Amino acid sequence: MIHRRSGSVGAGAVDGGAGWDGVEPQDYDDPSLGGVRKHELIGEAEGARQYRMRYFEVPPGGRTARERHPHDHGVMIVSGRARVTLGSETHEVGEGDVVYVAGDELHCFEALGDEPLGFVCVVGPRSAS
Template sequence: MKVIQYSQEPETRFDNDMVKGVSGRVVIGKADGAPNFCMRVFELDSGGFTPRHRHDWEHEIFFHAGQGEVWQHGSWVPVKAGSVAFIPGNEEHQIRNAGDGRLTFVCLIPSGPPEL
């Protein structure tokens, strides 16, 4: 069993032409012996965004804090603390912070793909 504060896990920063102001942490994954899923926590700075991309695997997202938008089928869908999103495999998607503070969300993916 593992019980921690997510901020105890090492943070990886992403900041380039395709992604801006993003921090990611693997909070449960292969290193913990989790055979089926990986849980990551992402924080997007104000004005931050993930890359617009697609991949074979699904993921589930719980928005914990802040205000943001999810790119879905060619338009932006607003999200806020308490919102959830299911992104099927091979669906183009992107997340951006639409608020003044940090946007924090938990993202689950199946084991197998890169954890971060």
């Protein structure tokens, strides 16, 4: 299965629409975090049983939910800059940086500056959300 990129990723991606053929972007689970979009790049629909790969777009000034899940996350920042909360610590990260989020660790990604934040997130099999 190949999903070819059909939109831009990077500056202006939220407005211009990062996209992949055959992948419908979804609004983030929490409507109060308006503008955050999720693209399920590899998952159950592709037959993947051991992991999921998703791309998130966060508009300038936006953030993901402050949440925790039982599974680990591997995250790579593709575009923009972010303030990442991991437990009680915060870190600034940018394009090309990689973030490990341990299972059950409180985490949040906040877009910094005037550009949207784009990141790829890989997680294990669906066990919770």
